[in-house]
Amino acid sequence: MTDTQAPTLSGAIAFIGGGNMARSLIGGLVARGQAASTIRVAEPVQALRDALQRDFGVTCAERADIAADGAAVWVLAVKPQVMRQVCTELSALAQAQRPLVISIAAGITAEQLDRWLGGGMAVVRAMPNTPALLGVGITGLYANAASTSAQRNSASALLEAVGPTVWIDDEARMDAVTAVSGSGPAYVFLLAEAMQAAGVAQGLSPGAARALVQQTLLGAATMLVKSDEPADVLRARVTSPGGTTQAAVETFEAGGLRELVARAIAAATERGRQLSAAND
Numbered sequence: 001m002t003d004t005q006a007p008t009l010s011g012a013i014a015f016i017g018g019g020n021m022a023r024s025l026i027g028g029l030v031a032r033g034q035a036a037s038t039i040r041v042a043e044p045v046q047a048l049r050d051a052l053q054r055d056f057g058v059t060c061a062e063r064a065d066i067a068a069d070g071a072a073v074w075v076l077a078v079k080p081q082v083m084r085q086v087c088t089e090l091s092a093l094a095q096a097q098r099p100l101v102i103s104i105a106a107g108i109t110a111e112q113l114d115r116w117l118g119g120g121m122a123v124v125r126a127m128p129n130t131p132a133l134l135g136v137g138i139t140g141l142y143a144n145a146a147s148t149s150a151q152r153n154s155a156s157a158l159l160e161a162v163g164p165t166v167w168i169d170d171e172a173r174m175d176a177v178t179a180v181s182g183s184g185p186a187y188v189f190l191l192a193e194a195m196q197a198a199g200v201a202q203g204l205s206p207g208a209a210r211a212l213v214q215q216t217l218l219g220a221a222t223m224l225v226k227s228d229e230p231a232d233v234l235r236a237r238v239t240s241p242g243g244t245t246q247a248a249v250e251t252f253e254a255g256g257l258r259e260l261v262a263r264a265i266a267a268a269t270e271r272g273r274q275l276s277a278a279n280d
């Protein structure tokens with residue numbers, strides 16, 4: 001895994017929306033050397049503003065235009081359902097100041113963001129994930145044609161503070177990125193829940209089941225990252241012929257695990273497309 005590093009951004013960064021994902025990004029940025037004094041957040045919920053201010057020392061405002069005014073980079077971190085309204089309210093400021101606009105919203109396209117902001121904007125779509133908080137996120141990036149290479153580098157620098165980035169050439173594939181890595185941590189947490197419950201059902205204490213599952217997922221993920229071998233080879237090394245792993249893997253295969261995962265990721269990809277159409 002590549003080490004994350006302090007971003008090399010000049011000018012202020014304004015987060016519009018201070019919810020779960022903004023918090024993960026801000027926490028990751030501050031932990032990796034981005035000065036808190038360069039980060040502003042617009043968030044209507046007072047309790048969230050107070051927590052961001054207390055935990056990271058960033059400056060918070062209730063209104064989007066106050067946080068955005070004068071910032072070189074705007075990170076739009078609101079739900080897709082309110083993105084149009086938020087952009088429309090910021091469009092006069094966007095036209096006057098021409099910031100780099102980075103949206104982390106699922107589904108919403110660069111064309112929609114540009115149109116709602118009044119046109120001619122440099123827009124980068126970013127799809128991070130919540131492990132960003134610990135510097136072990138991954139982000140898919142797509143830049144529209146109006147973005148300069150310096151702006152693309154700024155977007156990379158910002159997101160690389162919280163993990164590696166992958167540039168995506170075809171914007172249509174951003175919904176697949178969202179389905180695989182944006183939502184992906186939730187699939188692993190679901191697996192953890194199921195493994196813990198199954199361990200308890202087999203007689204383990206909840207504490208022992210939790211410890212065993214946590215370290216097993218960490219160990220397996222570390223092997224996936226550090227080893228040159230693909231996942232199927234690593235799996236084969238655990239699977240003694242006629243042994244316990246084979247009994248479990250055959251049960252997964254007979255139950256259609258691969259097909260179920262494919263259907264789940266297809267559903268998430270399709271939901272991204274729907275979020276774009278439904279909120280235009």
Ligand SMILES: NC(=O)C1=CN([C@@H]2O[C@H](COP(=O)(O)OP(=O)(O)OC[C@H]3O[C@@H](n4cnc5c(N)ncnc54)[C@H](O)[C@@H]3O)[C@@H](O)[C@H]2O)C=CC1
Pocket residue numbers: 016017018019020021022042043044045048063064077078079080082086104105106127128129130182183
């Ligand atoms: N949670 C995740 O794992 C990921 C989320 N995303 C995207 O990030 C975006 C935010 O998602 P979450 O953080 O999960 O949602 P969230 O609901 O935790 O955060 C959104 C925040 O926006 C605030 N907000 C609403 N209207 C606003 C306005 N007019 N101005 C400023 N702030 C406003 C809300 O009060 C809320 O705190 C979504 O578009 C989502 O698709 C992307 C990658 C991963």
Ligand SMILES: O=C(O)[C@@H]1CCC=N1
Pocket residue numbers: 106178182183
């Ligand atoms: O569930 C969602 O819509 C957002 C996007 C990726 C992760 N959370």
